[in-house]
Amino acid sequence: MAASREAGIGVPGLVARAAAGDVQAFEELYRANVGRVYALCLRMAGDRHLAEELVQESFVRAWQKLPSFRGASAFSTWLHRVTVNVVLGHRRSAASRARGSALPEAAEPEPAASAVNPGEAIDLERAIGALPDRAREVFVLHDVEGFRHEEIARLTGIAVGTSKAQLHRARRILRKALAP
Amino acid sequence: MNCDEFKLRIDDLLDGRLSAAEAREAEVHLERCPDCAAELAETVGLAARIAELPRTLEPERDPWPGIAARLAEDRVARGRFGRRELAVAASILLAAAAVIGAYLIGRQQALTASAPAAAPAAGAVEAEALLASFDALGVLDYATTRQALLEVLERRREQLAPETFALVMANLELIEESMARIATALGADPGNELLQRQLVTAYRRQVDLLERAARLPSRV
Numbered sequence: 001m002a003a004s005r006e007a008g009i010g011v012p013g014l015v016a017r018a019a020a021g022d023v024q025a026f027e028e029l030y031r032a033n034v035g036r037v038y039a040l041c042l043r044m045a046g047d048r049h050l051a052e053e054l055v056q057e058s059f060v061r062a063w064q065k066l067p068s069f070r071g072a073s074a075f076s077t078w079l080h081r082v083t084v085n086v087v088l089g090h091r092r093s094a095a096s097r098a099r100g101s102a103l104p105e106a107a108e109p110e111p112a113a114s115a116v117n118p119g120e121a122i123d124l125e126r127a128i129g130a131l132p133d134r135a136r137e138v139f140v141l142h143d144v145e146g147f148r149h150e151e152i153a154r155l156t157g158i159a160v161g162t163s164k165a166q167l168h169r170a171r172r173i174l175r176k177a178l179a180p
Numbered sequence: 181m182n183c184d185e186f187k188l189r190i191d192d193l194l195d196g197r198l199s200a201a202e203a204r205e206a207e208v209h210l211e212r213c214p215d216c217a218a219e220l221a222e223t224v225g226l227a228a229r230i231a232e233l234p235r236t237l238e239p240e241r242d243p244w245p246g247i248a249a250r251l252a253e254d255r256v257a258r259g260r261f262g263r264r265e266l267a268v269a270a271s272i273l274l275a276a277a278a279v280i281g282a283y284l285i286g287r288q289q290a291l292t293a294s295a296p297a298a299a300p301a302a303g304a305v306e307a308e309a310l311l312a313s314f315d316a317l318g319v320l321d322y323a324t325t326r327q328a329l330l331e332v333l334e335r336r337r338e339q340l341a342p343e344t345f346a347l348v349m350a351n352l353e354l355i356e357e358s359m360a361r362i363a364t365a366l367g368a369d370p371g372n373e374l375l376q377r378q379l380v381t382a383y384r385r386q387v388d389l390l391e392r393a394a395r396l397p398s399r400v
């Protein structure tokens with residue numbers, strides 16, 4: 001990335017080249033953004049291996065959609081949105097496959113005592129990873145990524161009130177987990 | 181406002197979603213309720229810790245090889261090639277054909293050799309590591325399938341437009357480069373299931389690319 005900037009290409013030039021099918025340009029965009037995409041995937045998925053698969057899927061999806069990217073927002077912002085959709089889409093697919101055998105949303109269990117143990121210096125990242133799925137998604141999107149409840153509701157297909165309730169739940173669990 | 185009502189509104193208070201009147205009611209409650217004040221302080225402290233989380237995290241393994249393999253297939257399927265790439269692909273046509281030839285000859289020699297060979301080149305070691313990985317994964321027909329398809333493609337070379345043949349070769353190389361990188365990573369971490377799946381997926385894409393290339397219509 002640094003070499004490209006030095007050469008005066010920059011992100012818009014790389015995006016244009018990648019959209020025209022230049023894999024090397026796309027790899028430069030990947031190198032510049034993979035850390036942020038992975039952080040989002042890891043925090044939303046709560047699983048390292050799954051996060052790596054979601055990173056792969058997000059960049060493949062971005063590659064496929066790149067010709068329709070009009071530059072209305074920064075590339076990194078657009079990529080971030082693509083990633084969120086990939087992660088949520090994966091969850092919807094997983095939920096669909098498990099339908100009939102999974103616990104209903106409202107009955108999603110609280111983290112196990114071993115995962116959230118008051119009194120221990122538990123790492124915040126681990127505590128986030130131990131949150132129930134829906135609470136973790138809403139928490140990461142709202143508190144870490146800065147999405148509003150209305151946006152979260154639209155992206156995830158839940159009511160705004162449900163989004164607020166899940167955020168409250170996540171914060172309550174985290175406070176308990178991180179209490180001295 | 182009592183404690184239950186405050187707890188219901190604590191997130192709205194923190195996120196600035198309370199009306200002025202509701203915020204004032206909350207403040208009045210906090211002045212006389214140390215428990216709710218402590219809960220608010222904990223929540224504010226949590227927000228501060230969240231704000232300090234790093235924006236980026238690096239994956240333990242680089243996902244790019246798997247991505248590159250999938251892009252190669254996508255490029256063939258969608259025909260996403262620019263003029264510059266067509267020119268580059270055409271320029272490597274001879275080199276790619278030479279690579280295939282060397283591979284076929286090398287495999288044949290490896291199968292028929294009766295005496296120990298000289299120390300293999302780095303590329304050969306990588307190729308053998310790749311094949312060993314496939315054996316470990318139970319994809320035993322990899323070399324046979326790949327070789328048969330390459331032979332079909334080589335026989336059809338004169339029937340295909342040079343640009344088409346060049347593109348197939350360019351993407352075959354791209355996939356093979358990805359597979360070699362995955363194989364190298366597997367060498368360092370043989371039990372990694374994600375890498376194993378990536379390798380098998382890359383293999384299937386390579387075979388799929390070759391099968392489709394072998395079925396391409398002849399130029400008029």
